[in-house]
Amino acid sequence: MDLKQLRAFIAIADLRSFSAAAAHTGLSQPSLSRLLKQLETDMGVDLVDRYHRPLHLTEAGAFFYDKIGTILTEIDTVTSMTQRLSAPSAVLNIGFVPSVLYGLLPEIIARLKQSSPDIEVTLKDISSYQQMDALKSGDIDIGFGRFAHQVPWIQQILLRHERYVVALPKAHPLANTNNQRLIDLANNRLILYHQTHLPISTAVTKSKSTSTKQTVPSESITEPLLHLFAQYGISPFTTTTVSDLQVALGLVAAGEGITLVPASLKTVRTEQISYQNLAHENVTSPIYLHTLKDFVHPKIPDLLTAIYHVYERRGITYRQQKFM
Known part of the structure; x- marks a missing residue:
């Protein structure tokens, strides 16, 4: 054989x-x-x-x-x-999820190129789930994602937690109310946009639209936004699922519902959307960095240095880590 x-x-x-x-x-x-x-x-x-x-x-x-x-x-x-x-490539191929691009990633890449003028970087828009296969195939050397993964070939570090904010249409009654609670948002249509779900083995099938409220254990829900609500024993009155974050914000701008997004997206569609903070400090979206366990591209330490430099300049709390 x-x-x-x-x-x-x-x-x-x-x-x-x-x-x-x-x-x-x-x-x-x-x-x-x-x-x-x-x-x-x-x-x-x-x-x-x-x-x-x-x-x-x-x-x-x-x-x-x-x-x-x-x-x-x-x-x-x-x-x-x-x-x-x-024969490591001279190019550092970086995968990212779109929400990270609206945050500090451009500033981090600028800092990386400033500190390492000889480095060549390519950026690829790719979902957290797809990044696992892209790392194995060599399409990317490192990825910024929003979800933890238990993959034998992959190692990852948690960079930080980013607070969620609620995105509401400008005409919404709560558009000017800060520090909102999830329970006060439950009667709205919640627009869901995540293509990757939480790695929870026991899932509850959720329809795109529900007409009654139910208290569902958070451990049984894999859709990230619904999981956040379920942690407080809340199930939104109705939901709509769309293909990506931009579509979700487009529907919010059109007055078709509300959604939760990482705080770094507060600059998107500000003419039609009001972004308000949430009262819950633990309603956050993590940012992970993942790469292969057995091969760390030689430029990745430089990338981590650039990340932590930007965090320090921005006053962001973090715990410095490195890949093994």
């Missing part, structure tokens, strides 16, 4: 066609068929039922496909990491 045989099998299993798999791998059909046959002979098991069109996997083949695909992905990841460790 070797990698060529395994990759041939995966291609056939993915595409359910020898001709399509041959085109995908760049091998001839006879070569592909021979590799599969060698694999089956080595294992003493038929993996593909060749008498159906499209091709079907045997029961053993389906089991093998499910398990071996994960192993090949791990091999590809290790290979990529080894190559990057041997």
